Amino acid sequence: MPPQVQIKGIRxxxxxxxxxxxxxxxxxxxxxxxDKQADFLRGAKLILDVENHILNAATxxxxxxxxxxxxxxxxxVLSHSPTTEQTAQALGLATRIHQAHPEESSRPLETNLxxxxxxLVRRTMRSGHILEHPGHITVIGDVNPGAEIIxxxxxxxxxxxxxxxxxxxxxxxxxxxxxxxxxxxQLRIADQISIPPQDxxxxxxxxxxIREGQVVAEPWSPxxxxx
Amino acid sequence: MVGSVITxxxxxxxxxxxxxxANIAAALASTGKKAVCIDADIGLRNLDxxxxxxxxxxxxxxxxxEGRCRLRQAMIRDKRLPELYLIPAAQTRDKSAVSPxxxxxxxxxxxxxxxxxxxxxxxxxxxxxxxxxxxxxxxxIITNPEVSAVRDADRIIGLVEAEEKGxxxxxxxxxxxxxxxxxxxxxxxxxxxxxAIELIGVVPEDEEVIVGTNRGxxxxxxxxxxxxxxxxxxxxxxxxxxxxxxxxGQESGFFDRISKLMRPGG
Numbered sequence: 177m178p179p180q181v182q183i184k185g186i187r188x189x190x191x192x193x194x195x196x197x198x199x200x201x202x203x204x205x206x207x208x209x210x211d212k213q214a215d216f217l218r219g220a221k222l223i224l225d226v227e228n229h230i231l232n233a234a235t236x237x238x239x240x241x242x243x244x245x246x247x248x249x250x251x252x253v254l255s256h257s258p259t260t261e262q263t264a265q266a267l268g269l270a271t272r273i274h275q276a277h278p279e280e281s282s283r284p285l286e287t288n289l290x291x292x293x294x295x296l297v298r299r300t301m302r303s304g305h306i307l308e309h310p311g312h313i314t315v316i317g318d319v320n321p322g323a324e325i326i327x328x329x330x331x332x333x334x335x336x337x338x339x340x341x342x343x344x345x346x347x348x349x350x351x352x353x354x355x356x357x358x359x360x361x362q363l364r365i366a367d368q369i370s371i372p373p374q375d376x377x378x379x380x381x382x383x384x385x386i387r388e389g390q391v392v393a394e395p396w397s398p399x400x401x402x403x
Numbered sequence: 404m405v406g407s408v409i410t411x412x413x414x415x416x417x418x419x420x421x422x423x424x425a426n427i428a429a430a431l432a433s434t435g436k437k438a439v440c441i442d443a444d445i446g447l448r449n450l451d452x453x454x455x456x457x458x459x460x461x462x463x464x465x466x467x468x469e470g471r472c473r474l475r476q477a478m479i480r481d482k483r484l485p486e487l488y489l490i491p492a493a494q495t496r497d498k499s500a501v502s503p504x505x506x507x508x509x510x511x512x513x514x515x516x517x518x519x520x521x522x523x524x525x526x527x528x529x530x531x532x533x534x535x536x537x538x539x540x541x542x543x544i545i546t547n548p549e550v551s552a553v554r555d556a557d558r559i560i561g562l563v564e565a566e567e568k569g570x571x572x573x574x575x576x577x578x579x580x581x582x583x584x585x586x587x588x589x590x591x592x593x594x595x596x597x598x599a600i601e602l603i604g605v606v607p608e609d610e611e612v613i614v615g616t617n618r619g620x621x622x623x624x625x626x627x628x629x630x631x632x633x634x635x636x637x638x639x640x641x642x643x644x645x646x647x648x649x650x651x652g653q654e655s656g657f658f659d660r661i662s663k664l665m666r667p668g669g
Contacts, residue, residue: 300599302557302558302560302561302564303554303555303558304558304561304562305561318597318599320557320597321554321557321597322554322557322558338597
């Protein structure tokens with residue numbers, strides 16, 4: 177269900193919040209809600225929070241008039257948009273109330289990331305062990321020859337990878353496989369299969385990914401995971 | 404007395420399970436411990452041959468399980484070591500003649516009168532393996548320094564963990580120091596690096612083992628044999644003693660590295 181027009185009481189009056197969307201539709205919804213709650217609203221000071229909607233003088237003036245027609249008074253308009261704020265001020269409406277944007281303080285900062293689903297396994301994966309997950313898979317420990325990992329997303333092995341790994345098993349060619357020691361029996365990313373060379377020289381963390389349609393392994397370097 | 408049940412297994416055939424069982428049992432019995440070994444390889448018995456007791460068999464494991472004889476009647480006393488007994492496998496039946504719970508029951512009965520009950524597991528991961536593992540207090544995995552044997556050992560270690568019988572201990576059998584030096588054979592540390600379990604013995608390749616097997620005399624009873632010494636050391640380590648690993652003539656410092664590798668595994 178999409179967000180709706182909401183009305184709630186705050187110290188300064190009744191705060192009306194509106195959803196995102198095309199303004200004419202939002203305005204219709206708003207007026208429907210106001211009419212529905214006419215008894216509740218009568219005599220109250222209305223504060224309208226339009227958030228990101230940008231309203232010009234004509235639009236806002238029209239809205240104010242329509243509210244007045246219902247014998248209600250619009251006292252303040254809150255907005256994230258300086259344009260809308262200026263418009264409201266020009267129409268003689270307040271744009272700050274004492275408890276400005278009561279939701280703002282509880283709104284999380286935009287630095288919280290969501291991430292993707294995955295699983296973590298901390299053990300030695302031995303011959304015959306199979307690990308499957310539609311998301312990402314992280315293993316802390318060695319993946320021995322004969323063990324198999326099948327992930328919908330990326331695979332990270334914090335240890336020696338000597339078994340078989342299939343990343344992006346449902347076709348995601350952007351999936352990567354990384355290991356502290358990447359010495360697998362076979363690697364697969366999406367529908368590409370690669371049999372790594374036997375002799376790899378020194379042990380170092382590597383990342384395997386698809387470049388130009390082929391699975392390649394590269395030494396780990398800053399930003400090598402950026403795809 | 405509450406004896407300890409030790410199952411010797413490998414996954415792959417031909418790596419030396421039966422030879423190791425016979426020799427470890429002989430090593431334990433030669434230090435005065437009461438030891439009984441059970442040949443769980445029903446249908447393909449040969450622990451009796453390795454111990455030189457083939458001609459004394461009257462009853463076998465399946466006869467005990469099916470109630471045709473008392474346990475005591477199926478236990479063959481060794482001709483050299485009075486504390487060593489063998490319960491032979493049936494030759495004419497298959498693994499399904501015995502169930503894991505039969506093995507648990509049998510082992511519990513034997514625990515009362517013996518210090519060590521050694522079970523010689525058949526190759527594979529099917530019924531015979533399950534039978535052998537069921538009563539185990541500890542499991543010894545035996546492998547050769549060969550990629551295929553090590554792969555199977557790794558699989559078996561995983562299965563032993565899944566049965567909550569771990570952590571298993573490891574014997575590396577038939578190590579040829581010369582071949583390791585030339586780079587033609589996996590070194591013990593290569594095997595340990597992969598399997599990451601506690602090492603309880605490294606047995607060198609030794610022609611005396613084959614001679615002893617053919618004669619029915621375990622090399623553990625031959626004080627001059629290097630392999631025999633390795634098996635006697637394993638017997639002592641099983642009893643909780645700390646015995647340094649033999650110098651098999653490999654590159655210097657090798658066993659220091661083994662002992663370093665062993666520590667994280669316990």
